[in-house]
Amino acid sequence: MGINYVLKRLAIMVPIFFLVVTLVFFMIRFAPGGPFSSEKTVSAAILKNLEAKYHMDEPLLSQYVRYWKDLFRGDLGPSFKHANRTVNEIIAEALPISLELGLLALTWAVLIGVSAGGLAALKPNTVYDYVPMAFSILGICLPTFVVGPVLVLVFGLWLQWLPVAGWETWQDRVLPSLTLGFAYAAYISRLTRGGLIEIRGQEFIRTARAKGLSESEIVIKHSLRGGLLPVVSYLGPALAGIITGALVTETIFNIPGLGRFFIESAVNRDYTVVMGTSLLYFTLIFICNFLVDIIYAILDPRVKYE
Amino acid sequence: MKPLLSIQDYKAHFYTRRGIVKAVNGITYDVHPGQTLAIVGESGSGKSVSQLSYLGLLPTPPLKIMGGQVLFDGNDLLQMSEDQLRKIRGDKISMIFQEPMTSLNPYLKIGSQMIEPLVIHRKKTKKEAWKLATQALERVGLSRADQAMESYPHEFSGGMRQRVMIAMALTTDPKLLIADEPTTALDVTVQAQILELLKSIQQENKMAMILITHDLGVVAGSADEVVVMYAGRVFETGSVDDIFYRSQHPYTRALLRSTPRLDKLEKELPVIQGNPPDLISVSEGCPFYERCSYQKEICKREFPRESSLGAKHKWFCHVEKIS
Numbered sequence: 033m034g035i036n037y038v039l040k041r042l043a044i045m046v047p048i049f050f051l052v053v054t055l056v057f058f059m060i061r062f063a064p065g066g067p068f069s070s071e072k073t074v075s076a077a078i079l080k081n082l083e084a085k086y087h088m089d090e091p092l093l094s095q096y097v098r099y100w101k102d103l104f105r106g107d108l109g110p111s112f113k114h115a116n117r118t119v120n121e122i123i124a125e126a127l128p129i130s131l132e133l134g135l136l137a138l139t140w141a142v143l144i145g146v147s148a149g150g151l152a153a154l155k156p157n158t159v160y161d162y163v164p165m166a167f168s169i170l171g172i173c174l175p176t177f178v179v180g181p182v183l184v185l186v187f188g189l190w191l192q193w194l195p196v197a198g199w200e201t202w203q204d205r206v207l208p209s210l211t212l213g214f215a216y217a218a219y220i221s222r223l224t225r226g227g228l229i230e231i232r233g234q235e236f237i238r239t240a241r242a243k244g245l246s247e248s249e250i251v252i253k254h255s256l257r258g259g260l261l262p263v264v265s266y267l268g269p270a271l272a273g274i275i276t277g278a279l280v281t282e283t284i285f286n287i288p289g290l291g292r293f294f295i296e297s298a299v300n301r302d303y304t305v306v307m308g309t310s311l312l313y314f315t316l317i318f319i320c321n322f323l324v325d326i327i328y329a330i331l332d333p334r335v336k337y338e
Numbered sequence: 339m340k341p342l343l344s345i346q347d348y349k350a351h352f353y354t355r356r357g358i359v360k361a362v363n364g365i366t367y368d369v370h371p372g373q374t375l376a377i378v379g380e381s382g383s384g385k386s387v388s389q390l391s392y393l394g395l396l397p398t399p400p401l402k403i404m405g406g407q408v409l410f411d412g413n414d415l416l417q418m419s420e421d422q423l424r425k426i427r428g429d430k431i432s433m434i435f436q437e438p439m440t441s442l443n444p445y446l447k448i449g450s451q452m453i454e455p456l457v458i459h460r461k462k463t464k465k466e467a468w469k470l471a472t473q474a475l476e477r478v479g480l481s482r483a484d485q486a487m488e489s490y491p492h493e494f495s496g497g498m499r500q501r502v503m504i505a506m507a508l509t510t511d512p513k514l515l516i517a518d519e520p521t522t523a524l525d526v527t528v529q530a531q532i533l534e535l536l537k538s539i540q541q542e543n544k545m546a547m548i549l550i551t552h553d554l555g556v557v558a559g560s561a562d563e564v565v566v567m568y569a570g571r572v573f574e575t576g577s578v579d580d581i582f583y584r585s586q587h588p589y590t591r592a593l594l595r596s597t598p599r600l601d602k603l604e605k606e607l608p609v610i611q612g613n614p615p616d617l618i619s620v621s622e623g624c625p626f627y628e629r630c631s632y633q634k635e636i637c638k639r640e641f642p643r644e645s646s647l648g649a650k651h652k653w654f655c656h657v658e659k660i661s
């Protein structure tokens with residue numbers, strides 16, 4: 033994998049980014065209603081002033097060009113709904129929270145998923161296999177908006193071990209990140225189990241045994257790398273899912289993350305916030321997938337990206 | 339001469355959902371230091387299982403060792419703990435396998451796989467082992483061994499990989515090398531090179547070798563003694579000449595007839611009629627009974643006792659004289 037490949041990947045991003053900006057820009061504007069349509073109390077004169085302030089009185093095309101010009105300067109514009117706040121400010125405030133939530137969820141997913149799957153693979157067709165795999169079916173089938181309230185009910189209300197809302201202390205982080213990571217942990221445990229069991233049936237494992245390696249050496253040196261490749265390639269989609277899935281979790285646990293702004297802005301037709309958050313999501317997902325592909329190529333010497 | 343490996347009435351079965359697969363059903367023979375013993379027989383006759391099982395290389399269950407002795411240097415391998423066996427594997431007994439494409443780990447450099455036996459059994463540091471392994475690669479005729487150590491398996495051809503496997507198996511100077519169809523997956527010219535290599539190394543190291551193959555041409559070229567297996571049993575053993583010129587067992591004869599020969603041009607090779615039996619339902623009698631053109635009433639009921647001629651040539655058949 034060379035620098036050429038990296039450049040090519042980045043070059044592909046340019047037209048896609050252009051397309052995303054254009055699509056989101058026009059789609060949100062053609063949706064019925066507008067940022068000020070719900071404010072019935074404002075008079076026609078004030079409305080006109082508002083529209084002029086945000087350049088909404090200009091033709092759509094020049095608004096579009098203006099957006100691109102601002103975008104090039106890294107300016108995502110002012111929010112239409114949160115007076116005196118820019119989209120950049122909103123993102124600067126909410127993104128770290130969402131990133132932290134997402135990374136914690138991913139950590140849970142990998143930790144729980146790999147250890148449960150590893151255990152199942154070491155002792156297939158025993159309780160160590162059946163119990164984690166039963167849980168994982170549950171995790172895959174249950175949506176976040178069911179898992180979240182159940183966790184809240186059990187650990188928050190019955191056992192009273194953990195707080196059920198907010199984002200101040202470390203205890204606040206446990207339930208939301210578990211809720212968000214649960215389904216991914218479930219899926220990763222299946223991938224781990226399958227990957228490891230497949231590797232253990234390979235002939236090179238027999239070779240390793242014939243050389244006198246111990247079981248733990250065989251697992252660590254000869255099985256993990258190949259066996260976890262399916263997990264690595266799943267991390268891309270998983271990250272994308274976690275980033276976007278955070279919307280629901282943030283709502284359940286009342287966390288001031290990006291997801292809430294995204295939903296709220298779509299409902300309120302806060303055009304610039306919708307644009308800004310969508311573009312951010314797109315960029316994050318793109319970068320994550322890119323990183324995962326690079327990691328994959330490092331782990332599997334047979335993969336050559338051209 | 340004291341045998342290096344002495345297998346006595348050894349039985350190993352698979353307990354599967356379908357029933358008990360009697361893959362190795364009472365086999366007896368010796369392997370002597372510095373000699374090559376070839377194991378031949380049709381596919382499914384138990385050649386691989388007969389070796390892999392006593393080395394602890396098959397999962398238990400489904401495999402279960404049912405009895406007998408496998409004496410290596412006078413010690414019974416079947417009585418050893420997994421730890422004791424592990425110390426012998428890759429040190430005094432090394433193995434090479436049929437598929438050079440899949441027998442090496444694709445995710446690890448050749449070098450880091452090559453050094454493992456030396457690090458584990460000889461307590462070498464990685465650096466020392468790396469040097470020794472590089473020399474081992476040179477000995478098996480790999481040019482630019484330094485570079486090869488840094489490469490990954492997929493960068494090599496099948497023949498090269500088999501050389502790597504051989505070099506790796508020999509780093510610890512084993513007393514016994516078990517080669518399970520080492521050339522079957524290679525094309526003919528490479529086959530000849532690999533066999534030549536094995537032979538020369540064997541003579542140099544005075545190492546014993548068990549060569550599993552279904553190519554009788556390979557046997558004629560490289561073996562000292564031959565074991566003919568069928569349905570988990572040994573049908574005939576003897577020197578190469580005993581088997582090729584004085585074989586006493588109808589199955590050995592049939593096997594020889596179905597092998598192409600350079601000195602006779604035949605339009606069609608006679609194949610052995612019928613299929614090997616299902617090892618789950620083998621009877622008490624001779625498992626070759628249904629396919630044998632000499633079949634007698636007793637064959638169905640009883641497995642024949644050993645007949646012998648001289649010290650080495652032994653066979654198991656009810657038929658007195660075959661033509």
Ligand SMILES: Nc1ncnc2c1ncn2[C@@H]1O[C@H](COP(=O)(O)OP(=O)(O)OP(=O)(O)O)[C@@H](O)[C@H]1O
Pocket residue numbers: 352354359361379380381382383384385386387388400552617
């Ligand atoms: N894990 C297993 N479970 C059940 N039966 C098995 C298993 N492995 C091998 N067998 C059976 O044991 C018998 C002997 O197999 P083995 O691999 O020793 O044959 P072989 O003589 O080496 O054949 P080939 O020439 O094809 O390599 C076969 O009937 C096979 O189906």
Ligand SMILES: [Mg+2]
Pocket residue numbers: 385386387518
């Ligand atoms: Mg075999």
